[in-house]
Amino acid sequence: MRNDWGGQVLPHPTGRRPFIGDVLGTDGARPLQSTMRRAQGLGPIFELKVFGQKLVFVGGAHLAALMCDEARFAKGVAPAVDALRDYVGDALFTAYDDEPNWRLAHDLLLPAFSRSAMRRYHPVMLQTVRELFDYWPSTPEPVDVARDMTKLTLETISRAAFSRDFGSFENELPHPFVAAMVAALKAGRRKGMLGSVPGGGLLRRRIDRANAHHVTYADGLLDDLIAQRRAEGEPDERDLLGIMLGSAHPVSGQRLDDLNIRHQILTFLVAGHETTSGALSFALYHLSRHPEALARAQAETDAVLGPDPDAEPTFEQVAKFRYLRRVLDESLRLWPTVPAFPRTPREELTLPTGHRMRPGDWALVLTAMAHRDPAVWGEDADEFDPDRFLPERSHGRLPHSYKPFGTGERACIGRQFALHEAVLVLSRVLHRYDIAGDPDYTLQITERLTLMPERFTLTLRPRIPAASAASSPAAVAEADAVPDDGPPSSGGCPVAH
Template sequence: MRNNWSGQAFPHPPGRRPVVGDLLGADPAAPLQSTMRRAEGLGPIFELKIFDQKFVFVTSAELAAELADESLFEKALSPALVALREFAGQGLFTAYNDETNWALAHDLLRPAFTRDAMRRYHPIMLAAARELFDTWDARPGPVDVSADMTRLTLETISRTAFSQDFGSFTREDPHPFIPAMIAALRAGQRKGTLASMPGSAMMARRIDRRNAHHQAYVDRLLDDLIAARRAGDDDNDDLLGIMLHSPHPETGQRLDDVNIRHQILTFLVAGHETTSGALSFALHHLSRSPAALQQAQAEVDRVLGPDPDVEPTFEQVPKLRYVRRVLDEALRLWPTAPAFGRSPRRTTTLSTGHVMRPGDWALVLLPLVHRDPAVWGDDADQFDPDRFLPGRSRGRLPHAYKPFGTGERSCIGRQFALHEAVLVLAQMLHRYDLEPDPAYELQISERLTLMPVGFELTLTPRVPGPAPAA
């Protein structure tokens, strides 16, 4: 994955050094946020050179729209995603474009995200949220928002993907699968971070040896589950059931068991980290925006009525339009999957004059694209859900908002994530008043996705207000 760009030069931050390049200005604990700071004044496209690896970043909405043209560009795997392949293999997120399992899995799983499928998942989402609220109601004091949102979304995706309950709200200690999965993921992330350093192969082998038992446990648990479902009289219509029993409608092909394991891992990781981050950022911004919080609670009171314990019906979720705008705006400011890679299908000249050849790749840096003042205005750093009102969205530059990626490799579970997030956020706002710690300043952890850390809220039972006049 060496990114040569035929020796073309791009703007870069000051302070480049021989051998290490731009490494000294990077923050290894927060590489994305340090890259955002260093991008200031460098224009719509710039580079960071770390040892002999060139990272090219796109920060303007106009140039991002060029790269979103599917006739000219396709998904590129960054070194971080290449490292993640050892965990998730040819999953939907980590497969190369020419790997046949990606297209096969994508076609097989489309029915799992239709409106009828969402209707089947709706009660499962409600049940997981109910467990979370029962835990909160029985536990006084502030709650760790990000940790609890992560437990919630992990339970939701595990139950809908392969009917597995990890007991996140009933066990004293987490199910052993969860720390093993996290450890295996972190090992892949460390290897991706080290990939451009001299001696990275030796360090990667050491990381592999230390984490082999975690990877083996994760693989064994899922392989045993798949084998048991194949051997039994399985009529479950969860994601695993679809992959086990559905042939491709045109070719008749089926996924093998190893790739089914990779797809489950992909859904587990991507399906819970992104949604929990979106909910956490939305709650952070709402807790510091009294007017937005009041408007959101007025909407949920109008749609859900006076009973704070009522559960939204499937048909009510699309009516929560302001709640959806809150989530859209939270994902604009802090897209939980903060970048995606693009590579040309054939030699292509960008509007900047740079020539891109197959094998060259650029990372679209979404937190900066989503703050481009040419699209979002001079107040692009401010939280304003009404940016997504239809009247204000009409005429906006296409591809200026891409929290779920772009093109044929964009997130297949987008509707699942949004339905769950709107449902959960609406219930929380209906049941509780939010009291933040006034001394808290937003801190963001960079793992596979972005997530607030140290963010706590004190939740007090709320009496929904009367429905406002139309």
């Protein structure tokens, strides 16, 4: 993939070697985190050279915001994304801008995330939380947060996508389909890293052969599911699969073929559970480390839900959890679960740094760095402070400075799904339980398809909601500031497409 930037040499870490470039010093298990460490002092744009591949990164908030200008920039295609096309083809996330299936799928699926559709998903989300609460007493304490949030979000998205239950709470081992999906995605990530490595083509073919049975199993299961739903006759729109099977484009009359439907389902399964489970896990981590924030969050749940620990929020009440939403926003600012997105210019241009950039050149906007730029977020940018997202503190902030799941038309088709689910889950967990983390735990982050806290556990204790909190002036005032039918504010989503 050409990314030579016309032969320009951008700032880069010291220690570059002939032939291998900047490979030394890169942590293959945690490439993002090692890149962030090595980027210190390099400025808003820098490069790493890995054998013959130039990887350009943007970590400065102002330059990242410039690259979110849709009139001048478009979605680029980085090696890791391109490698996933072997698995999910031209689905929403991996399609090129000029591929017709992207526009077709985007337009057909927009109704799947309308307000009326979200009302249909709300009972599904409540049911999976009930199953989580039934599951926790059967597991040893402390609970593995990433494991259990992943179980929860996978069940939610699979039921919303194609009304399928994977039995995540009934079995300790994941369903074979889940194991196959994860293995295929790990293989795609490895292949993306091998594009410029000598002998990389051979290694990629070996990975394909080793992973072929996983791909065959996952593809076969979904193909059978699609065929079964088609055989049922006139499809309904109870889930994403029904919408894709039964809908035609309102203008062209085109429909998605079965292969692309399979690719879209895989994309929603992966993106819809990985990102949301990571966001929930990071939010719970930060709350467990900040007692004042936890107390405010629980006071808000008590004000909205009342004294019954088993109370479930109505669809309209989810929008009233304004502090919980700020907790999520701040958690995604510090560790966006999708930590980067590629951008390429529509025409040749000169960046404010003086570097020339042509169509075909791409840079990865590192939101995990841009979200911590002190020039935008202040000298305490590394600190957890949900009130950064209060309206009065957000007013005047640099536009496009907060992009946890991409930008522009290719960004967030499922935003409301992710936010509704995450706020709902947090409200129920914090209303029902007091949570406590291991005081000796130091945050460790695993880099799989997305970012996730590693080996983070919580001790849960049944909680009696404070009856007095229901009349707390601050909590009530904030909850009542949102009309009963008011939507959540905009933000991240499960599918950066």
